[in-house]
Amino acid sequence: MATASSYKEEMHPFAAERGTLPTTAAGIRIANPGSIDIRQSPNEGIGACGWILVILSYILVVMTFPFSLCLCIKVVQEYERAVIFRLGRILPGGAKGPGLFFILPCVDIIIKVDLRTATFNVPPQEVLTRDSVTVSVDAVVYSRIFNPVISVTNVKNTQYATQLLAQTTLRNILGTKSLQEILQDREIIANSMQTHLDEGTDPWGVKVERVEM
Template sequence: MFFVIPCIDTFKIVDLRVLSFDVPPQEILSRDSVTVSVEAVIYFRISNPIISVTNVNDAQFSTKLLAQTTLRNVLGTKTLSEILQERDNISSVTEKVLDEGTEPWGVKVQRVEIKDIRLPHQLTRAMAAEAEASRDARARVIAADGEKNASR
């Protein structure tokens, strides 16, 4: 039983369960100057409720803001091909940086997952056209080799 004296004491309820939130789509300029839209999911929990209440005004909101900026910073150092190929590595680096940043707030980041990576439509079309041209070139080389062998 706790007694709360009005106007002097305050209390705050802290949820110690694992919480998750979606990082809204972040428009990121990669190292090779390509704009990419990235979404992620962050799983975290309050590890020390006393520190989370005393050291930061709103630990959940602060963690969300830090997650957005950390995701932008980590992905800004990667090229487009690295972003598309190394999702697990990016997730683990982001998790490590977030966990170090939120430790003084009494927050433990447990998992970071890259949910979606969207490329601009023009870039998608250009990549598809390049792949099609490459396939056509290989088909012509194979056909020319076949004709060469047939003429022998």
């Protein structure tokens, strides 16, 4: 006769791998650790002094109501995302928006990030080609921010940093080409520059969509 334990092993041969093997005590199923949803509090990890500042901020908002609403209510447009810092820490949940958001005065800092595609001109670059010919080439770069949190925390000025990288990339790529290749393969060179720029700006949360020479 099969025992109860062997019967369970036959009925649930892969239950242990899925993390759903029922316990014998109360029939509770053990959830898969990878599927546990841990929700952090906005004030988690700020310490005792942080809690005091947060409480004082709430008291200040209540005492100055309704005038405090002018400072506490922020509007994030459809094309924007907001990165909110509370005492130097990014609030859980990443970038916020669009919509209305409540900000504590003297405690929270909000940084709005524009997600629309932006363009900038690469100034004319004097480049010495492979066949020792000096040419002047400029370009137009189309880029957008795809990760607001990374763009705020990893680089100070995303557009300026992308522009400097575009200048360097343009000189490096054209320096390996001859004058004839530059004149004939402008689209190929632009695509190569776009690929190099996209890889370089990925850690900044910036997506380079297009390059025109």
